[in-house]
Amino acid sequence: MIPSEPRRLRFADQVPSPLSPAEARALRERVIANVERALFGKRDAIELCLAGLAARGHLLIEDLPGVGKSTLALGLARSLDLPFARIQFTSDLLPSDILGLSTWDAKSASFTFRPGPIFHSVILADELNRTPPRTQSALLEAMAEGQVTLDGRTTSLPDSFFVLATVNPREQHGTYPLPESQLDRFLLRLTLGYPDSDSERRLLLGRREEEPVSTLGPVASADDVLRLQLAAARVRLDPSIADYVLAIAAESRSSERFSLGLSTRGALALASASRGLAILSGRDYVVPADVKRVAPSVLSHRLVAAGADAFDSDRGEAARLVEELLARIPVPE
Structure with a gap:
């Protein structure tokens, strides 16, 4: 049955x-x-x-x-x-x-x-x-x-x-x-x-x-x-890092290279994956390098290049477009 x-939730007592x-x-x-x-x-x-x-x-x-x-x-x-x-x-x-x-x-x-x-x-x-x-x-x-x-x-x-x-x-x-x-x-x-x-x-x-x-x-x-x-x-997400994630989302939505930009759920996913990478790196806070490293893997199936659909698009090409997108956004110090 x-x-x-x-x-x-297996830990009912503690x-x-x-x-x-x-x-x-x-x-x-x-x-x-x-x-x-x-x-x-x-x-x-x-x-x-x-x-x-x-x-x-x-x-x-x-x-x-x-x-x-x-x-x-x-x-x-x-x-x-x-x-x-x-x-x-x-x-x-x-x-x-x-x-x-x-x-x-x-x-x-x-x-x-x-x-x-x-x-x-x-x-x-x-x-x-x-x-x-x-x-x-x-x-x-x-x-x-x-x-x-x-x-x-x-x-x-x-x-x-x-x-x-x-x-x-x-x-x-x-x-x-x-x-x-x-x-x-x-x-x-x-x-x-x-x-x-x-x-x-x-x-x-x-x-x-x-x-x-x-x-x-x-x-x-x-x-x-x-x-x-x-x-x-x-893991702590500094407001400057949150603004960095939001800037990535905003740029994807306004760019002519993409027919579908990053959703709010996608921005949350980017922040979540960055936290996961940060703790594995031995830190309890996110740095911009965490966001940049996970971004191609988080965004390549969520951002749709102009003239393509999500699954038809070549992942290598999608990752390249994400790298270009990241290059246009100032990295917080």
Whole structure:
């Protein structure tokens, strides 16, 4: 049966203390070192994933097949001591395959609910855009509100609910576009690209019968993750940094380079991701460099270049336009 009590707040008797900036930085190094045992040369991407987790956001990894998207997602999930489920999205997947469904129990003469994989803390939504929009939409409420409504009953999802989704480029056969509403549920959108030659050589020489990612174990507990998120929420955003974020939003809305500027929710996402990166860097305050570093990943799927739509636009081109936008805005001291 669906649990009757909310699952998001497990600490009814006491609220855990947030990680200190030094503890958060040490957690970052442990997780990065662990994931890098299976994925070489992608430290920046791993750190941005952790920033998204710290900010209680969801992550979209878009790239060609075979460059490490699933390895990154699996490596991060295995590094965290959290209940994990992998959902392989296909053209015939149904919403009930994700959320669960009620079945008739002849013994009790009643319907019994069988929870789907969505009721885990960490979800790997593999190849999300290979399933039709009807099935994609099964994730919307879960990602936006941390809850699922089924059969007229709303249930909270576990603590630190986190979706890591991978998508293939749209021009590949058998893919569906992600609607703007679905894209907006993701705090960060990343791409990995091909590994450098040294990393690829290490991978070839080190590969044996066993997949390296399958050997990874947890290096951070569920309480560590929750305490990291509490610490990120307390990171100070100076008024000058808030004005900097607002200036970025205003410039995107007035620029002729974009047909769709940054929404208020997008500005909040930029501030939230900056807080996540700041605490992982060992600081309890945001600096302009935090905003500039996360901006391409936060904005590239929210700003639509003139003459393109959100998912059709090339991420590299979108990131370049974001960099140009940032260059036009004075950085606060």
